[in-house]
Amino acid sequence: MAKALIVYATRTGATEKIANLIAEGIRISGHEAKVVKVTDIKKEDDLNGYDAVILGSPTYHGEMVQGMKTLLFMAEKAQLEGKVGGAFGAFGWSGEAPDRIFETMKNIYKMDMAGNPLRLKSANLGGGTTMAQDYGREIAKKFT
Known part of the structure; x- marks a missing residue:
């Protein structure tokens, strides 16, 4: 059984809800998933011991929130390749944050990325719950 770490930043709770739905999809598939807020990651070692690391942030004024930016710099030392x-x-409105996180993970950390970044206005709209679980x-x- 593989273990996934899902780290999220949120302002309104929407990204947290998506994180928990992604975790459900991983668990339904027979694997472990731990969901933590970005502020709970204090050092790069907190990212170790997992087979997957999934990162999420809302887009606010065209950017990811500061906590996720800080984590991305710290994660460079976490040996995620x-x-x-x-x-x-x-x-x-715009949704750039997941794309920027994805590109950093793929091109800088050299991770084995799943599909494309998941961008949702809300997990409650237009099949968002299913889309997050499917992700x-x-x-x-x-993992297989």
Whole structure:
């Protein structure tokens, strides 16, 4: 059984809800998933011991929130190369944060990324719950 760490930043709770739905998709697939807030990650070692690391942030004024930016700099030292990765986030207008996180994980950390970043306005709209769970399942497929 593989273990995934899902780290999220949130302002309104929307990205946290998406994180928990992704975790459900991973668990439904028979694997472990731990969901933590970005402020709970204090050092790069907190990212170790997992087969997958999935990061999420809302887009606010065209950017990811500061806590996720800080984590991305810290994660450069976490030796994530080759691990499964995913990126997600909620947005109101533009939604750039998940794309930037995804590209960092893929090109700088050299992670084995699942599909494309998951960008949702809300987990409650337009099938968002299913899309988030499916993203978790997609990540879990990379474990086998």
